Amino acid sequence: MGKSVRDAGRATRHLAVAAAMTFGLWLFTTVLLIAVFGTLLVVGAWLLPEAVLLVRRIAGAKRQLTARWTGQRIPEAYLPLTGTVRERVRTAVRDPGTRTDLRWMFAAYVYGVLVVVAVPLWPVALVVDGVRAGLPRARPLVLPLIVRLADLEADWSTALLKPSPAAQLSARVEELAATRADAIAAHGAELRRIERDLHDGAQANLVALSMRIGLAKRAYDRDPDTARRLLDEAQAQAEQALTELRHVVRGIHPPILTDRGLVGAVRALAAVSGLRVGVEVAGLEDDGVRAPAAVEAAAYFVIAEALTNAAKYSGAPGAAVRLERVRRGLLVRVADEGGGGADETAGSGLVGIRRRVAALDGTVEISSPPGGPTVVEARLPCVW
Structure with missing residues (x-):
């Protein structure tokens, strides 16, 4: 009996939050209708993307609630709502993720009624199953039904909120486009860094090395001491150039x-x-x-x-x-x-x-x- 009560308690909390969200969805219908009519009248077109973003947040909260009950994360796939008002409206309308969320919302209007009705069953369940627990060979009956109802509600929500293949494909294409842009930017930055390191480091040292060797050649016959000093400096310059080159190579692949x-x-x-x-x-x-x-x-x-x-x-x-x-x-x-x-x-x-x-x-x-x-x-x- 103890485990049944604990499980039913968790199920009731889940159903209570789901019921509160259902009431919220009923109230949100007005906001959604205003956004749709505003878009049809053009002057309120900016309302639609904002309403879709709000739908996404509500659906995201529902995904988290369902995931806490089932223990399995529900993925989401949306296209980013960016750009001009016209572009945002077009994306909001064409995004498969929007259709998935709206399908869940309209279905939740229906099966959410069952959730709202089921929450008050908790005190009744305690009384009924408490009486049955005192009877020989009797087993709790109503408490497992509450748990089963929570399971059904989570299963329906999971099936409805799971992104369609089209939504996943659209989100994946968008993600790959952004990733490609980032990779190109990172590659360009890396090339500029290598060019800068070569120009300011190794190349400068090699130019100085060449100049010192040239001066040492000219001074070799008439001033051996100066030539020797210049060669020593050239050797130090060559070692510094090698250090710079090693630094550049480590930046490419250590x-x-x-x-x-x-x-x-x-x-x-x-x-x-x-x-x-x-x-x-x-x-x-x-x-x-x-x-x-x-x-x-x-x-x-x-x-x-x-x-x-x-x-x-x-x-x-x-x-x-x-x-x-x-x-x-x-x-x-x-x-x-x-x-x-x-x-x-x-x-x-x-x-x-x-x-x-x-x-x-x-x-x-x-x-x-x-x-x-x-x-x-x-x-x-x-x-x-």
């Missing part, structure tokens, strides 16, 4: 990844980061299988940038790095012990992390509440 692999490279990076860094590895050293070079380079970049940010801005004494081989990719997680509050728009390198990972169709989650900690988690897809 040689240490080729020499030591990702795990060894990350441990070496942790050792020179200036922080107390623990490195945890799961599933990468079992069979010697390595991720593709591009994935390893991106993972290395994420960790290097996150540790650099932690050392420069967070005041963290230490950090933890985790590399994990997952089913369809590589998980990279960096958590520092700093004060948090990282701002992606402040030039902290977090935007670069997102672009580098997005270029490989990966995802990045960044959490940095005030007071800390800052956690950067990247998932890089690859086939093992």
